[in-house]
Amino acid sequence: MLLDIGIIPMLTSLLLVGSTFKNLAFGTLTKGTNHDLVMRRYLDFHGISETSNITYYDSFYDADAALKNDTLDYVMMNAVHPQASSIVGxxxxxxxxxxxxxxxxxxxxxxxxxxxxxxxxxxxxxLSVANYTDTSKWSDVVQITSGGLVQIAQDLLDGKYDSAIIYQDTALANSDVLQIDEELGSPDDAWLLLGRNRTYTNSVLAWPNAPVTWQWKKQWY
Structure with a gap:
């Protein structure tokens, strides 16, 4: 599993909140989505799954509102989700x-x-998956800018469009009515954790010994 985090201020923030014996409140998109999967991976990585609660939202705008009114402590989102730039900006x-x-x-x-x-x-x-396949094969490209792939799969099953980019496991689970035309695989996505208290303290908040530095050293030596 590719999941490496080395930001000490963020961990300190989590520990401080956890020390009050209050479960951490995380928010992300609906169950069954990539956001659900990666949210659980992240909590497992930090060893805080047992002391954290996850609330699921249909829209990140709702999750953002919950973060601002203290209902949530943190929100996790994919960096290329259609709503990411709007919320962060x-x-x-x-x-x-x-x-x-x-x-x-x-x-x-x-x-x-x-x-x-x-x-x-x-x-x-x-724009999340817009360039994952050659969409010129279809005369009508329906661009969905809210919700997620779970809803798109349901819309496909309901006949809203003829084809769609969806999760492989969803297609396989509905193999009686869906056929797989192309396997796209999975990109290495960038993910963001949002909170109310800034962790940025220096000109660059990064992991000094990140794996990319190993690549640089191989070139130098």
Whole structure:
């Protein structure tokens, strides 16, 4: 599993909150999404799964509101989620990026309903997965800018479009009505943890001995 975090201020923040014997309150997108998967990985990595609660939201705007009114302590989101730039940009004085890390997600596929002989429309989460396949094959590219891949898969099953980029496990679970046209795999995504208290203290808040430094040393020596 690719998940490496080395930011001491963030850990200190977690420990201080945890020392009050109050479970940490995290928020992210709906169960079954990449956000759910990676949120659990992150908590396991830090060893705080047993002392943390996860609340799931259909929209990051709702999660952001819960963070600002103290309902949540932290919100986790994919850096390329359609709502990420809006939330980070509009709330930069009140909500801060306090940790970042890399983790792969669920494998993705292009799936089409089996009852469609000549697919004309495809649903994609825009901009997140817009360039994962050649969408010129479809005459109607439906760009979804809210929600997530779970909802897009349901819309595909409901006939809202002929094809869609969805999770591979969802396509396999519905193999009686969906066929996989293309396996896209999983990118190494960048993830953001948002909080109310800034961890940034220096010109660069980073991991001095991060794995990338090993690559540099190989070139030098």
């Amino acid at each position: 509009s709330d930069f004085r009140n909500v801060f990026i306090i940790d970042t890390f890399i983790s792969p997600s669920k494998p993705l596929v292009v799936a089409t309903r089996k009852d469609v002989a000549d697919p004309q429309s495809i649903g994609i989460l825009y």
